[in-house]
Amino acid sequence: MLAIQFDHFGGPEVLAPVELPAPVAGPDEVLITVEAAGVNFADTHQTDGSYLSADLLPYVPGNEIVGHTPDGRRVLARVSHGYAELVAAKKSHVFDIPPELDAGQALALLTQGLTAWHLLRSAARLAPGETVVVHSAAGGVGSLAVQLAREFGAARVLAQASSPAKIQLALDLGADAVVTYPLEQKADVILDAVGGELFDQALASLASFGRLVTYGNASRSGFTPVDPARLSRLNASVAGFWLRPALANPSAVTTPLKAMIDLVVRGRLRPVAHHSYPLAEARCAHVDLLARRTVGKVILLPQRG
Known part of the structure; x- marks a missing residue:
């Protein structure tokens, strides 16, 4: 099978692309044919060595996929080594999704959607009527946080973005205004x-x-x-906030994930998935x-041919 691998660090x-043997599903796993694999900013930290140690190399990155099980179910799954045509996933990390849900939208809800949800609900403890500022508001997490903040009752949602096109996207998604610092009016929550x-x-x-909730260091x-x-x-x-410890609690995954899928199906949440690339x-x-x-x-x- 085709997979993406790296055997040293360097970005x-x-x-x-490499050809690897197909994985074999263990007793508590299911083999999934990959329809699409998600790319996250954390994946870039793996390639530069800030997430992995050299003794784990060679390594196939990727922790989320949409695909099909041998019995025909269409699923969203948390995995290891997701940049591949076939992946073995733990059955407890596999979630059925409706056929009408776009693969990119479904993938947006897993790592990035759960992050946005917990940033607002668990870390910031957003209360109705508060003002929220979202940095990188056109990004994977930010574009969902803008919408979820409104869904959770924020009075004002303000966006920070790096280009005119990204600013317009944040406004189209429901941000009230774009901000630069210093703010004219102080904010209750900043992500x-x-x-x-x-x-x-x-x-x-x-x-x-x-x-102020910090959940990354994109500026490096x-x-x-x-x-x-x-x-x-x-x-x-x-x-x-870091999503990985939250994933250890099943209810911290299944409850918000089901709620977000429902919001997407009802047209109340619009995950942005404009950029796709061939696996190679x-x-x-x-x-x-x-x-x-x-x-x-x-x-x-x-x-596939």
Whole structure:
């Protein structure tokens, strides 16, 4: 079968198509023929060595796929080694999805949708009537967070984005306005995956009892130290979020995932999935993602003759 693998670290250029033996499903697993594989920003950290150690190489990245089981079910699944034509997945990590749900939209709901949901619900504890600022509002997580914040009762949803096209997308998805720092009006909740200077600007823009939730470092500029005395003066808090520990709780996955699928089917949530690449061009997908040339969910499509 065709898969994408790397055997040393060095960024997107290390990704290469290879032919590997098909996986064999174990007793608690199911073999899935991949319809589409999701690409996440975390995958780029794997190729540069900031997520993996050298003793795990060679490695096939990818942790989410849409595909079909041998008995014909169409499923969304959390996996390991998803950049491939065939994947063995734990049965407990497989979720049935309706046939009308687009593969890119379904993939957007897993890692990125669950992240957006828990950023607002679990980490920020968003209350109705509050003001939310979403950084990278046209990205995979951000584009969903803009919509979910509205769904959860935010009074105002403000977007930060890096280009006119991305700004327009955030507005089309329901953001009230685009913001630059310093904010004219302080925010109750700010979601940040960029870090660096933007993190510091956001912290200074929190309202009293505001919450800044950090969930990434896309700027790769290092994490900004937080002075507890400054938090006291601001009467504000900083929370961190990482999806992986949340995935250990089944209800933290199934409940929001089912709710988001229902919102999509009813037309109340619109996952953005504009960018697809052939599986063999995974390197290009990573390059474009890192260069911020993509919006929403990025997916890989196995090409079969």
